Every structure is written in structure tokens, then in C-alpha cells.
Amino acid sequence: MEQGVKQSRIRRAGFWLSLAGLAVCAAAGVYFWQAGLLRSQQALHAWVAGFGPAGAAVFVAFQAVQVVVPVLPGGLGCLAGVVLFGPWQGFLYNYLGICAGSLAAFGIARACGRPLLYKLFPGELIARYDRWGEQQDRFARWFAFLIFIPVAPDDYLCFLAGTTRLPWRAYTAIILLCKPFSIALYSMGLTVVAQRLLGLWR
Numbered sequence: 001m002e003q004g005v006k007q008s009r010i011r012r013a014g015f016w017l018s019l020a021g022l023a024v025c026a027a028a029g030v031y032f033w034q035a036g037l038l039r040s041q042q043a044l045h046a047w048v049a050g051f052g053p054a055g056a057a058v059f060v061a062f063q064a065v066q067v068v069v070p071v072l073p074g075g076l077g078c079l080a081g082v083v084l085f086g087p088w089q090g091f092l093y094n095y096l097g098i099c100a101g102s103l104a105a106f107g108i109a110r111a112c113g114r115p116l117l118y119k120l121f122p123g124e125l126i127a128r129y130d131r132w133g134e135q136q137d138r139f140a141r142w143f144a145f146l147i148f149i150p151v152a153p154d155d156y157l158c159f160l161a162g163t164t165r166l167p168w169r170a171y172t173a174i175i176l177l178c179k180p181f182s183i184a185l186y187s188m189g190l191t192v193v194a195q196r197l198l199g200l201w202r
Contacts, residue, residue: 048084048085056089059085059097060096060100061097063097064101064104065101066101067102067154067158068101079187082187087187091183091187095180099179102158102175102179103172103175105159106159106162106168109158109160109163113163114163117160125153129157139161140170147175149182150186
């Protein structure tokens with residue numbers, strides 16, 4: 001009973017943290033709009049460039065942390081990278097941050113074991129993907145496929161992988177080779193939505 005209450009509190013804290021992250025992003029969006037930064041890519045990139053290398057370092061660190069502690073939906077983080085730094089640099093910074101966070105999630109889960117999953121994620125999600133973890137001989141292939149496509153819950157899958165017998169080397173190769181496609185799709189797809197449907201940076 002006490003364990004269940006503790007898990008519920010941890011998940012509730014994660015929910016409020018995510019809500020706070022969305023609120024901060026909404027406030028930042030209002031500020032950018034009022035400052036005219038969302039109506040001119042050149043002005044926005046010049047504003048970001050004013051922070052120098054520190055701006056990129058902070059963003060990469062944020063992307064890494066938000067894989068482990070989901071402050072924002074991953075797609076919004078990818079969009080932010082492209083918006084702030086442009087398509088090529090944005091993709092690179094998204095890739096570096098998300099890969100670093102994915103490796104950290106795997107390492108944390110490997111050290112803490114399966115009980116960590118129940119503290120961080122809802123039981124329905126765990127039950128949905130349990131069959132993949134049980135098929136140890138085919139898990140690497142399923143994991144690579146799910147990481148490659150942009151619709152799977154990547155953050156959870158990275159933690160799940162850490163509780164299986166998947167070797168570090170194989171996991172790292174899958175993350176480095178399969179992540180670029182989904183990151184690029186999120187980054188470019190959401191940028192097109194922002195430009196054509198929301199009318200930003202025209």
C-alpha cells in the first residue's frame with residue numbers, strides 16, 4: 001500500500017512538472033510574439049546568437065534532461081530546436097541532447113531495475129509494452145523499429161530497455177542510428193505546421 005502511494009506521488013509530481021514546463025513555454029511564446037521574434041526568423045536567430053555557445057549548450061542539456069524527466073512532449077522540444085537554431089543546427093542539437101538523455105535513461109533503469117518503471121510510468125503503458133520486453137531474443141529488433149518510427153513512446157522504451165538483457169553496445173548503436181529519422185520528422189514536420197498553419201516566420 002505504501003509503495004503504491006509513493007509511486008502515485010512520483011507520477012503526480014511528474015505531471016505537475018510537465019504542466020509547469022508547458023506553462024513556461026507558453027509564457028516564452030507570448031514574450032517572443034510580443035517582441036516580434038516569431039514573425040522573423042532572422043530576428044529570432046540573432047536573439048539566440050546573442051547568447052553565444054552557452055545557448056546551444058543549455059538547449060542540448062535541456063533536451064537530455066527532458067528525456068529522463070519529461071518536462072515537454074518530445075515533439076515540442078524538437079520544434080524548439082529548429083525554431084531557435086535553424087534546421088541543420090537545430091537537428092544536430094536535438095540529436096545530441098536526445099541521444100545523451102536516452103543513454104542516461106538506459107543507465108538509470110539498468111541500475112535501478114524494473115521497480116523504477118512503476119514509479120515513473122502508468123501501469124497501462126507498462127502492460128502495453130511488456131510483451132516486447134519478455135521476448136528477449138527479439139527485443140533488440142522490436143526496440144530498433146519502435147525507436148525508428150516517430151509514434152512510439154521513446155522515453156519509456158529507453159527505460160524499459162534498461163531493464164532487459166540488451167547490451168550497452170547494441171542499445172547505443174540503435175539509439176545513434178535509429179533516432180535521426182524520428183527527430184528529423186518531428187523537427188521538420190512541426191516546423192512546416194508552424195509556418196503554414198500558424199503563419200509564423202512568413
